[in-house]
Amino acid sequence: xxxxxxxxxxxxxxxxxxxxxxxxxxxxxxxxxxxxxxxxxxxxxxxxxxxxxxxxxxxxxxxxxxxxxxxxxxxxxxxxxxxxxxxxxxxxxxxxxxxxxxxxxxxxxxxxxxxxxxxxxxxxxxxxxxxxxxxxxxxxxxxxxxxxxxxxxxxxxxxxxxxxxxxxxxxxxxxxxxxxxxxxxxxxxxxxxxxxxxxxxxxxxxxxxxxxxxxxxxxxxxxxxxxxxxxxxxxxxxxxxxxxxxxxxxxxxxxxxxxxxxxxxxxxxxxxxxxxxxxxxxxxxxxxxxxxxxxxxxxxxxxxxxxxxxxxxxxxxxxxxxxxxxxxxxxxxxxxxxxxxxxxxxxxxxxxxxxxxxxxxxxxxxxxxxxxxxxxxxxxxxxxxxxxxxxxxxxxxxxxxxxxxxxxxx
Numbered sequence: 001x002x003x004x005x006x007x008x009x010x011x012x013x014x015x016x017x018x019x020x021x022x023x024x025x026x027x028x029x030x031x032x033x034x035x036x037x038x039x040x041x042x043x044x045x046x047x048x049x050x051x052x053x054x055x056x057x058x059x060x061x062x063x064x065x066x067x068x069x070x071x072x073x074x075x076x077x078x079x080x081x082x083x084x085x086x087x088x089x090x091x092x093x094x095x096x097x098x099x100x101x102x103x104x105x106x107x108x109x110x111x112x113x114x115x116x117x118x119x120x121x122x123x124x125x126x127x128x129x130x131x132x133x134x135x136x137x138x139x140x141x142x143x144x145x146x147x148x149x150x151x152x153x154x155x156x157x158x159x160x161x162x163x164x165x166x167x168x169x170x171x172x173x174x175x176x177x178x179x180x181x182x183x184x185x186x187x188x189x190x191x192x193x194x195x196x197x198x199x200x201x202x203x204x205x206x207x208x209x210x211x212x213x214x215x216x217x218x219x220x221x222x223x224x225x226x227x228x229x230x231x232x233x234x235x236x237x238x239x240x241x242x243x244x245x246x247x248x249x250x251x252x253x254x255x256x257x258x259x260x261x262x263x264x265x266x267x268x269x270x271x272x273x274x275x276x277x278x279x280x281x282x283x284x285x286x287x288x289x290x291x292x293x294x295x296x297x298x299x300x301x302x303x304x305x306x307x308x309x310x311x312x313x314x315x316x317x318x319x320x321x322x323x324x325x326x327x328x329x330x331x332x333x334x335x336x337x338x339x340x341x342x343x344x345x346x347x348x349x350x351x352x353x354x355x356x357x358x359x360x361x362x363x364x365x366x367x368x369x370x371x372x373x374x375x376x377x378x379x380x381x382x383x384x385x386x387x388x389x390x391x392x393x394x395x396x397x398x399x400x401x402x403x404x405x406x407x408x409x410x
Contacts, residue, residue: 003174004029004038005047006076009065010083012048013073016064019054023063028085028168028209031059039063047072080176080239085210087171090292093179096197096211097295100164100251102136107159115158119148120336120371125324132322133159133299138277140317141303143326146370149303152326153255156301157218163188164251165197165211169240172292176240177232177247184248186215217252217298219245225262230272232284246282249298259304259311266311277319328368331358338374345378345392353394361403377402 004027011026012018018026024035036058042048047069052062065073112130132139133156141149166185170177197208221229225245233242246254260266276282276296283291308317317323329337335354342349357377362369378392380402385392392398 001038001041003171004034004086005042006072006079007083007086008035008038008042009047009069009073010076010081012063012065013070013077014083017051017062019059020061020063021059026084042069079174082169082176082178082238082240085168087169087176088167088210090170090172090177090294093167093170094293094295096165096167097250097297101295101297102160102251102299103297105134105136105160107133107161111159111161115155116152119151119155120329120333120340121148121152122333125326128322128324129156130159132324135321136297136299137280138320138322139299139301140308140320140323141301141326142308142323143305144328144368144370145305146372147326147328148371149305149326150255150257153257153301153303154218154220156255156299157216157253160216160253160299162216163213164216165213166217166250167211170243173286173288173290175286175288177243178240179243179248180212180214181243181248184219185212185217188213188215217249218255219249219253220255220257221245222257223261223263225256225264227264227268227272230269232286234287241286244284246276246296246298246300247284247294249300250295251297252299253301254298255301255303257303259302260306267313270312270316274316274319277316329371331369333371334369334374337371338378341374341378342394345382347378347381347392347394349394353396353399356396357394357399357403361399361407367407373406377406380406 007027008023011023020031020035020039023039024031027035029035039048039061043050045068046066048063048065050061051064054060054062107130109127109130112126112133116126116129129152139156141153143149166179168178168180170179197211230244230246232244234240235242256262262269277300280296282294282296284294285291302320304311308323338354339349361367377399381394381398382392384398384401384405
């Protein structure tokens with residue numbers, strides 16, 4: 001009651017003449033049984049008073065803060081400046097994450113094939129990706145650059161079916177942790193009454209609007225990932241915390257792209273996550289020094305161009321369940337990719353053009369084939385043709401011009 005009273009006071013302090021229902025809506029709390037009692041308490045203690053009405057009955061009462069209430073509101077704002085949907089207890093958050101665990105996923109062959117249909121990949125690789133996703137734990141994608149590791153990693157979210165619920169914020173020891181993030185979470189507006197969190201004992205009662213229904217999270221980070229972003233991020237101005245990436249990614253996908261090129265050393269990440277990867281539990285630290293326990297329930301994907309054994313030791317690799325090498329394509333796969341890209345641009349692909357490209361710009365130069373190059377070369381050809389005022393085509397002239405400006409000769 002004390003925290004809800006302070007949260008309500010902060011809201012009324014910033015915005016006077018809100019009705020009882022408007023206050024309840026802003027805090028995502030029911031009027032009957034919760035806000036009715038909070039407002040009655042604040043009125044009885046002379047922190048707020050009724051200024052008018054926007055309708056009939058108590059729900060329409062408009063509220064303003066008193067001088068006494070302003071003093072308490074300022075004190076509450078000195079502790080934290082959070083004003084928004086009421087936070088849920090940490091224990092309730094942990095319970096909900098485990099209820100929606102990634103262990104419940106059942107990805108099948110048709111799901112994988114559909115999710116990767118926009119890519120040309122060897123059948124054996126596709127068949128290895130499915131079990132990795134089903135594990136709901138960890139995947140290491142490695143191999144030379146330009147062959148689709150990032151694209152494959154981003155495509156995994158298409159295999160993660162269903163939606164999950166996350167709270168706007170979590171409260172622990174009076175500290176507020178913001179969880180819902182408009183940038184990283186995709187809200188789903190349609191109701192799902194059978195699975196949505198409820199208020200009341202045992203999950204019974206009315207729908208609890210403190211929880212947001214979203215698609216399973218998909219969070220992708222690259223070189224900007226820093227050690228401090230893997231723990232609670234304290235804002236000294238608002239005196240609240242922002243949940244770290246892995247907490248926001250719970251029940252979903254977390255991709256670390258270009259692993260090994262972050263500002264922190266891979267070994268530091270190893271030391272930070274060796275326990276979460278093993279026990280599926282993470283420990284975060286409050287400003288007070290107290291550590292809190294949260295689930296580590298996510299499919300975490302490391303994608304790197306570097307040799308894994310140059311990055312981390314065997315202890316770390318052992319804790320990553322699945323390790324897949326994404327290698328250079330062979331000529332057949334390269335041709336299939338090129339044919340698909342040509343069809344998308346309405347450019348004719350003849351056997352002669354393909355043979356010329358292979359012999360002149362790959363075989364004679366001992367140049368490896370990369371999966372990204374058919375797309376890149378066709379874009380290069382299109383740029384050159386547009387400049388020359390001609391139709392893009394796989395002519396020898398345009399192939400040579402595109403390759404001369406695309407490949408760097410060292």
